Amino acid sequence: MERFERVSGIAAPMPLVNIDTDMIIPKQFLKTIKRSGLGVNLFDEMRFDENGDEIPDFVLNRPAYRNAEILVAGDNFGCGSSREHAPWALRDFGIKVVVSTSFADIFYNNCFKNGILPVALPKDQVDFLMDDAEKGENARITVDLESQTVSTSDGTTFRFEVDPFRKHCLLEGLDDIGLTLKKMDAIEAYEQRAQLRSPWI
Amino acid sequence: MSRPRTLYDKIWDAHVVHEADDGTCLIYIDRHLVHEVTSPQAFEGLRMAGRSVRAPEKTIAVPDHNVPTTVDREQGIANKESRIQVEALETNARDFGIVYYGVNDVRQGIVHIIGPEQGWTQPGLTIVCGDSHTATHGAFGALAHGIGTSEVEHVLATQTLIQKKSRNMKVEVTGSLGPGVTAKDITLSIIGATGAAGGTGHVIEYCGQAIRELTMEGRMTVCNMAIEGGARAGLVAPDDKTFDYVRGRSHAPKGAAWEAALAHWKTLGTDPGAEFDKEIVLKGEEIAPVVTWGTSPEDVLPITGTVPHPDSFDAGKAGAVQRSLEYMGLSPGTRLADIEIDTVFIGSCTNARIEDLRDVARVMRGRRVKDGIRAMIVPGSGLVRAQAEEEGIAQELQEAGFEWRMAGCSMCLAMNPDQLAPGERCASTSNRNFEGRQGRGGRTHLLSPAMAAAAAVTGRLSDVRELV
Numbered sequence: 182m183e184r185f186e187r188v189s190g191i192a193a194p195m196p197l198v199n200i201d202t203d204m205i206i207p208k209q210f211l212k213t214i215k216r217s218g219l220g221v222n223l224f225d226e227m228r229f230d231e232n233g234d235e236i237p238d239f240v241l242n243r244p245a246y247r248n249a250e251i252l253v254a255g256d257n258f259g260c261g262s263s264r265e266h267a268p269w270a271l272r273d274f275g276i277k278v279v280v281s282t283s284f285a286d287i288f289y290n291n292c293f294k295n296g297i298l299p300v301a302l303p304k305d306q307v308d309f310l311m312d313d314a315e316k317g318e319n320a321r322i323t324v325d326l327e328s329q330t331v332s333t334s335d336g337t338t339f340r341f342e343v344d345p346f347r348k349h350c351l352l353e354g355l356d357d358i359g360l361t362l363k364k365m366d367a368i369e370a371y372e373q374r375a376q377l378r379s380p381w382i
Numbered sequence: 383m384s385r386p387r388t389l390y391d392k393i394w395d396a397h398v399v400h401e402a403d404d405g406t407c408l409i410y411i412d413r414h415l416v417h418e419v420t421s422p423q424a425f426e427g428l429r430m431a432g433r434s435v436r437a438p439e440k441t442i443a444v445p446d447h448n449v450p451t452t453v454d455r456e457q458g459i460a461n462k463e464s465r466i467q468v469e470a471l472e473t474n475a476r477d478f479g480i481v482y483y484g485v486n487d488v489r490q491g492i493v494h495i496i497g498p499e500q501g502w503t504q505p506g507l508t509i510v511c512g513d514s515h516t517a518t519h520g521a522f523g524a525l526a527h528g529i530g531t532s533e534v535e536h537v538l539a540t541q542t543l544i545q546k547k548s549r550n551m552k553v554e555v556t557g558s559l560g561p562g563v564t565a566k567d568i569t570l571s572i573i574g575a576t577g578a579a580g581g582t583g584h585v586i587e588y589c590g591q592a593i594r595e596l597t598m599e600g601r602m603t604v605c606n607m608a609i610e611g612g613a614r615a616g617l618v619a620p621d622d623k624t625f626d627y628v629r630g631r632s633h634a635p636k637g638a639a640w641e642a643a644l645a646h647w648k649t650l651g652t653d654p655g656a657e658f659d660k661e662i663v664l665k666g667e668e669i670a671p672v673v674t675w676g677t678s679p680e681d682v683l684p685i686t687g688t689v690p691h692p693d694s695f696d697a698g699k700a701g702a703v704q705r706s707l708e709y710m711g712l713s714p715g716t717r718l719a720d721i722e723i724d725t726v727f728i729g730s731c732t733n734a735r736i737e738d739l740r741d742v743a744r745v746m747r748g749r750r751v752k753d754g755i756r757a758m759i760v761p762g763s764g765l766v767r768a769q770a771e772e773e774g775i776a777q778e779l780q781e782a783g784f785e786w787r788m789a790g791c792s793m794c795l796a797m798n799p800d801q802l803a804p805g806e807r808c809a810s811t812s813n814r815n816f817e818g819r820q821g822r823g824g825r826t827h828l829l830s831p832a833m834a835a836a837a838a839v840t841g842r843l844s845d846v847r848e849l850v
Contacts, residue, residue: 198702199578199678203816208797212448212463214422214470216531226818231804255698257579260612260678261816262795263514264420265530283579286548286614287514287528294532304698344546346406357532358433361540364400364408368436368542371399371410381635381643382412382507 183296184354188277189323190250193240194314200254201261202288206270219266220273241274245317251278251324253307253314258299259288268295278324280331282307293347294357300324300331306339313337326352386653388550389619390585393525393650397508399542409545412507414537415493416443416480418471419797420512424535425474436541438479442502445471446492448797449485451760451787456486464798478538491763491789494518494731498602499763501631505620505647510537515731515813516615517608521601522628523620523650525585528609548614549659551584555592557666562847564741565600566733566811566830568592568664569607570672574682575662581613584660587652588618592666598627599737606732607813610679619651673718673843674815674828676706681815685833685845689716709817710825711805718843721827725808726757726838727820728784728831730794733811734762736769738831743775745835745849751783752841758785758800760792784838796821809837 210222228239235242241249252258252271258281259267268291271279279292280300292299302310313320313333323332326348332338350357361368375382387395400408421443428434435441448464449455459465468485475482483490489500494515497503503519509526510516512534519526533543553572573580586608593601601618608616618624625644628634635643670684681703683690691714692703707714712721728734728742739761751757759779761767767789770776780786793800794812802808802824811834815826827843836846 196701197705198698199680201678201814201816203795203814203819207818207822208795211419211797212461212467214426214467216423226822231822255702257582257612260578261514261814263512263528263530265423265512265532268530283582285579285612286582287530287609291530291532294530344406345404346402346544357544358431358536358539361408361536361542361544365540367400367408368410368540372541375410379506379643379646381639382504 182294182354182356185277185296185298185326185351187323187325188250189321191246191248191318192251192253192310192314192320192322193246193249194311195240195252195254196311198255199257199260202259202264202267203261205259205267206264211264211266216269217273219270220275223270223274248275250275251280251322252276253280253310256282258284260285263287265291265295268292268297272297280307280310293351296351298324298326298351300341302331302339302341309337386656388652388656388658389523389587389617389650390525390550391656393506393508394547396506405546407545407547408542409508411510411537411541411543412440413502413509414441415497415509415511415516416441416471416534417447417493417511417513418445418467419447420531421474421534422467422470423531424538425478427535428538433539435478435480435538440541441538442481442483443471443475444483444490444493444496445485447791447795449790450798451790451792451800453788455788488764488768491766492731492734492791494606495735495762495766498522499631499765501628501634504628504634504643505624506650510543514609515606517613518602518606518731520605520608520615520617521598522624523617523647525615525617527615548585549583550657551581551586551613551660552658553586553588554590554661554663555588555666556590556663557592558595559592559666559669562671562832562850563669564830564832565596565603567669567672569604570674570679570682570828571664571669573607573611573679574672575664576611578610578678578680579612581608581611584613586613586616588616590666593618594621597737598623599735602735603732607679610813620647671830671833671846673833675710675712675718676703677709677815677817679813679815679828681706683718685718685843687718689714689718691715719845720842721807722842723807723809723827723837724756725802725806726751726755726834727793727808727810727812728758728834729760729762729792730812731762732813733831734760734766736766738811739766739770739775741831742835743778745832745846746779746782746839749782749839751838755838755841757783757838758787758793760787760800761789763789793820795819809834809843
């Protein structure tokens, strides 16, 4: 996995609560057997009309936000299905950070597996960043994982929490499976204990 | 004496393979269910790294999300991308030695319906699947939740998951349900009370008399939608109903193994005095038949209600409500029971088991689907379909005007040809009313099978209590 250290880029505001994974990547794009190439379909039904033409008002179609690398969104971002196509589509489009007050559990997990940093902040701070993001390309936000901070261009800085293990994996670009396979002795020992304790499983 | 533990604590503790200093745990996974949409990239990852499936005997695979539900599917899947995905699953199952229920196998069906049906789902197990509705299996007192594709690959390769423990949440439903009120009304009412993020970071244990009085199938409906309230998983402590349901199924323990399993399963309950981080209580007798009016499952009201005004919500939600009402083509103040529908969909991992179909048949007896309404029944598995045919329900429902389909996820997520047209309004027994969920521009109202049948009869959202 690609390492994540810091992102300094344009933040796009999406002040809508409960943005679900069906919005992020509608089901017709889940028929792929690949991980790549989903960025063109990110937010498809909000971004394009029935004819496939861009809907000009949609934030990522507006000139200021076409190269956004950060999303600032309403509560409960990523709710709904477990589809990892959602973070794949975000990352393929170029989004590396999503800021919200809260995230759905599975989506939150999936982000870390794909080099995306979900940043949860209190509501007043998300509101502040949302207002800042409304300024368009003049408003660049910097997200630094090592120091766990989000800073606006005028210097306002907020600190966020992140699980130390996930932070470490993201900073180093570590592969979870490789890490777990190093614990194979513990897995085998567990399986032996379980076989004695609950042989019906 | 040890600290009193919740059911979730007990299952968690029994599955910890390794715990790091910061509380990050490696958790052993007893059962892994795999379907065609969220697994191809995981198998590809294994191949690229030269890894094998650690415990193929603990893994089952079934295509469900994008299989057609018309009878002609036996001749092959017309949509090329869907066909490739289903074929990839079959190849992967064969190459890695995983049990596979193919499209033409009578045991094929929605993954969360066939797990319990085949006896793969048992109390006390950890169960995962690349699908958020895996919480369904929690009805058996198993710890079951959805995972992403990277985690699917992780489980295939290691039979474990890296996890941090969630918090405990208790949802108690006291008393008994009134006539015409079902498990679906319970689970939607809970989400209405907690909100779509009310359970985030928690595992819910559902308890109380109304939950105890539900059948296993009703409990599955309740747990199925735990994720719609934000919870990772939902659980019900196992009891005699659970054991009776599991006994004798293909993959259930037999003989002495059954006795040993049963003795263990009987210990799986929350200890008196165990602490929950969050608790809510609903009165069962106050729960009404409900429908959703918006585009989040939290947008739910009793059928006797009216479409709410955006101004009655706080600032963050008001915008979403405004957008929902525009999408749904509804005006504030409209009586929910005046909303006319075009389509009825009975199916999904929430409500496509035999009891759901019996509920529909009960309401339909002596009645017909209103002229001009498209009404479709998609049984949850080939075995549910066969049983309904044996009981005569299938024939009754077809005579009443329903289409009778083959098993699959179908119009719950509309990955196959079963979709709504833009603006088409559907009374649906599924679990999500998101924008575009059942087809671009399609409008979904979630409700119970009995309520869906009532809507089919009248052509509008209707109070089933007036028909029973």
